[in-house]
Amino acid sequence: xxxxxxxxxxxxxxxxxxxxxxxxxxxxxxxxxxxxxxxxxxxxxxxxxxxxxxxxxxxxxxxxxxxxxxxxxxxxxxxxxxxxxxxxxxxxxxxxxxxxxxxxxxxxx
Amino acid sequence: xxxxxxxxxxxxxxxxxxxxxxxxxxxxxxxxxxxxxxxxxxxxxxxxxxxxxxxxxxxxxxxxxxxxxxxxxxxxxxxxxxxxxxxxxxxxxxxxxxxxxxxxxxxxxxxxxxxxxxxxxxxxxxxxxxxxx
Numbered sequence: 001x002x003x004x005x006x007x008x009x010x011x012x013x014x015x016x017x018x019x020x021x022x023x024x025x026x027x028x029x030x031x032x033x034x035x036x037x038x039x040x041x042x043x044x045x046x047x048x049x050x051x052x053x054x055x056x057x058x059x060x061x062x063x064x065x066x067x068x069x070x071x072x073x074x075x076x077x078x079x080x081x082x083x084x085x086x087x088x089x090x091x092x093x094x095x096x097x098x099x100x101x102x103x104x105x106x107x108x109x
Numbered sequence: 110x111x112x113x114x115x116x117x118x119x120x121x122x123x124x125x126x127x128x129x130x131x132x133x134x135x136x137x138x139x140x141x142x143x144x145x146x147x148x149x150x151x152x153x154x155x156x157x158x159x160x161x162x163x164x165x166x167x168x169x170x171x172x173x174x175x176x177x178x179x180x181x182x183x184x185x186x187x188x189x190x191x192x193x194x195x196x197x198x199x200x201x202x203x204x205x206x207x208x209x210x211x212x213x214x215x216x217x218x219x220x221x222x223x224x225x226x227x228x229x230x231x232x233x234x235x236x237x238x239x240x241x242x
Binding site: 005006008009012013016019020023024056057059060061062063064065071 | 120121123125126127129130133134165215217218219220
């Protein structure tokens with residue numbers, strides 16, 4: 001692909017990321033609330049369903065922005081919630097990892 | 110004249126990245142809709158060359174939307190490609206049974222998406238299209 005075309009694409013993707021950050025933050029908040037509830041053994045059906053949807057959307061969204069590891073991490077969180085989150089400790093570690101990957105991306109940007 | 114693609118997806122960030130990819134890398138003209146019901150109206154009015162249809166949407170999902178498109182004489186001829194998350198990956202037989210040309214996985218690579226669409230549709234590759242993954 002010609003460099004000019006690639007530069008235009010990258011510029012548009014950077015702009016799209018700026019606009020997507022609010023959505024990403026909202027979805028992370030949904031996950032944080034659900035993981036916290038899972039850790040205290042009080043995760044209800046509604047927050048669990050919201051967390052599955054949030055993790056699903058994060059996996060797709062982060063992936064198209066090139067955050068491959070973060071996308072996989074979100075997918076793993078989705079699977080944990082889908083499986084009933086019997087291991088809340090692992091879920092919390094996965095969320096911490098996802099938070100770290102997002103911080104790294106922001107710091108690098 | 111560029112091919113016109115209608116992208117139906119409820120996620121604004123996915124719509125924006127896919128639009129950028131299809132317009133800049135693919136030289137396509139892009140129409141968007143944020144729901145299946147809005148997409149059905151746009152498809153009927155604009156007669157795009159292709160519809161990219163997200164499988165997992167609230168209210169009307171991609172499969173139901175495709176049924177609606179195929180029931181409507183004004184839209185039944187428009188080819189459809191599903192956009193689907195890896196966790197919901199459909200096998201080729203299921204995609205064909207549903208009436209779609211194919212399915213592409215989300216997350217997609219914006220550099221590769223236009224080439225993957227051209228390959229599925231049998232449209233000629235552009236000289237700058239990246240080889241599909």
